[in-house]
Amino acid sequence: MAKISIVQNILAANDDVAREIRQTLQARGLRTINMMSSAGAGKTTLLEQTIRHLNGRLRLGVIEGDVETAADAERIDAAGGESVQIITQGACHLEAHMVRAALTQIDLEAIDMLFVENVGNLVCPAGWDLGEDLKAVVVSTTEGDDKPAKYPHMFAASQVMIINKIDLLPYVDYDLSAVKRFALAVNPRLRIFELSCRTGEGLAAWYEWLLAFAHAKTEVSEEAEVGG
Amino acid sequence: MAKISIVQNILAANDDVAREIRQTLQARGLRTINMMSSAGAGKTTLLEQTIRHLNGRLRLGVIEGDVETAADAERIDAAGGESVQIITQGACHLEAHMVRAALTQIDLEAIDMLFVENVGNLVCPAGWDLGEDLKAVVVSTTEGDDKPAKYPHMFAASQVMIINKIDLLPYVDYDLSAVKRFALAVNPRLRIFELSCRTGEGLAAWYEWLLAFAHAKTEVSEEAEVGG
Numbered sequence: 532m533a534k535i536s537i538v539q540n541i542l543a544a545n546d547d548v549a550r551e552i553r554q555t556l557q558a559r560g561l562r563t564i565n566m567m568s569s570a571g572a573g574k575t576t577l578l579e580q581t582i583r584h585l586n587g588r589l590r591l592g593v594i595e596g597d598v599e600t601a602a603d604a605e606r607i608d609a610a611g612g613e614s615v616q617i618i619t620q621g622a623c624h625l626e627a628h629m630v631r632a633a634l635t636q637i638d639l640e641a642i643d644m645l646f647v648e649n650v651g652n653l654v655c656p657a658g659w660d661l662g663e664d665l666k667a668v669v670v671s672t673t674e675g676d677d678k679p680a681k682y683p684h685m686f687a688a689s690q691v692m693i694i695n696k697i698d699l700l701p702y703v704d705y706d707l708s709a710v711k712r713f714a715l716a717v718n719p720r721l722r723i724f725e726l727s728c729r730t731g732e733g734l735a736a737w738y739e740w741l742l743a744f745a746h747a748k749t750e751v752s753e754e755a756e757v758g759g
Numbered sequence: 760m761a762k763i764s765i766v767q768n769i770l771a772a773n774d775d776v777a778r779e780i781r782q783t784l785q786a787r788g789l790r791t792i793n794m795m796s797s798a799g800a801g802k803t804t805l806l807e808q809t810i811r812h813l814n815g816r817l818r819l820g821v822i823e824g825d826v827e828t829a830a831d832a833e834r835i836d837a838a839g840g841e842s843v844q845i846i847t848q849g850a851c852h853l854e855a856h857m858v859r860a861a862l863t864q865i866d867l868e869a870i871d872m873l874f875v876e877n878v879g880n881l882v883c884p885a886g887w888d889l890g891e892d893l894k895a896v897v898v899s900t901t902e903g904d905d906k907p908a909k910y911p912h913m914f915a916a917s918q919v920m921i922i923n924k925i926d927l928l929p930y931v932d933y934d935l936s937a938v939k940r941f942a943l944a945v946n947p948r949l950r951i952f953e954l955s956c957r958t959g960e961g962l963a964a965w966y967e968w969l970l971a972f973a974h975a976k977t978e979v980s981e982e983a984e985v986g987g
Contacts, residue, residue, distance in 0.1 A: 569797045569798040569799060569879065570797040570881045570902055570903075570906055570909070570910060571797060571899075571901065571902025571903045571906060597909055598882060598909060598910055598911070598912070599908065599909055599910070599911050600905075600908050600909050602905060602908070602909070621882075621886075621912060622882075623851060623880070623882035623883045650882065651797065651881065651909070651910075652851070652880055652881070652882050652883075653798045653879065653880070654826060654849075654850075654851035654878065654880050654883070655851045655880075655882070655883065658849075671799075671901065673799065673899060673901035673902075673924065673927070674798055674799025674901075675798075675799045677828075677830060678798055678799060680827065680828050680830070681798070681825055681826060681827055681828050681830070681879070682798060682826050682827070682879075683826070683827050684826070684849060696901065698930070699901070699927065699930055699931070702926070702927055702930055703927070704957075729932075
């Protein structure tokens with residue numbers, strides 16, 4: 532029993548910090564997306580491409596969460612984004628206090644929008660509010676189309692699902708309609724993108740939606756709250 | 760401080776149960792492998808193929824760990840294996856007490872070797888002893904070749920690394936020599952297999968090693984303990 536109450540206290544403390552982060556970012560009109568996925572689904576590559584493509588139109592900041600190495604933050608910097616690397620040293624997800632510490636290292640005047648790239652893990656990150664406006668889960672066509680059924684909490688917690696690596700569909704046993712059916716069964720309100728960072732297919736729709744989301748301040752916020 | 764001591768107590772309690780499991784299985788001469796990977800790397804498919812191929816030579820039992828659904832255990836049964844499904848209902852890794860409970864549901868006389876397929880997650884499962892003889896981590900060529908550097912605990916804890924989906928190498932940016940270099944930097948004693956469950960390439964070496972491991976009782980056990 533003691534264990535459960537401590538876990539609840541930790542989550543409640545996390546939610547307090549997340550609320551504080553959300554107020555800070557919303558007061559500045561900065562929209563924030565918490566990007567989650569299994570390891571290797573392509574979150575960093577998508578962010579690199581997005582930063583390069585929107586260069587001059589939307590200045591993106593990225594808080595990178597990794598168990599070890601600053602390799603992802605280096606990739607974001609090279610693409611022209613503002614980045615901070617959080618190294619969790621074994622922890623399997625980001626928590627709000629880590630994001631609060633990282634925010635002190637970003638010049639919020641220099642960005643128009645913020646991404647938090649969570650630790651690659653389809654389980655643990657789903658339960659932790661980081662003060663984001665919405666959560667996006669990235670899956671890839673090489674992971675098997677049953678993932679939303681096997682890891683439902685992640686898909687229930689997200690407002691957006693991005694199916695990456697559609698260029699590999701001819702070489703894998705992956706049923707696009709099945710993965711969408713599984714995901715929508717868990718969360719009928721999911722907005723779904725299908726794209727390939729390798730060929731560029733489908734990226735235009737993602738960029739268009741992202742620009743609208745970044746600029747449509749309070750309206751989308753209310754919608755996200757209903758969805759989340 | 761209270762939180763840390765509770766975590767330590769939980770891990771110590773887990774190790775006690777793992778020791779009990781290890782004694783039970785070793786007394787029966789049953790070798791056990793704890794299979795871990797990111798979600799979608801292909802653990803279940805590899806086990807299906809292995810069960811089918813070794814049919815008549817090695818009877819395999821599989822304890823399946825998933826956050827939700829019994830789909831994997833159904834696949835193992837269809838392939839001809841003995842299976843038990845553990846549904847963790849949100850938990851991101853298996854713990855020894857779950858395996859102990861699952862073992863009561865398997866006829867240990869009916870199998871020659873046991874696999875435990877952990878929850879798909881490159882982070883959390885690495886820290887939990889399940890009473891296995893060795894840990895095997897499966898990576899796939901679609902996940903990026905930097906995974907051993909970014910998730911070092913998993914690769915340090917394992918004795919075997921299986922690189923799956925090598926049939927996709929022509930279509931992805933994945934450097935086989937880089938992933939092996941990263942993995943061996945973390946753990947120079949890793950035994951590495953490269954294979955494709957889709958084309959069958961590389962599976963013969965895996966089957967041959969597995970048969971030798973299953974039958975070489977105490978010698979390999981000592982080797983595994985030095986390596987682990």
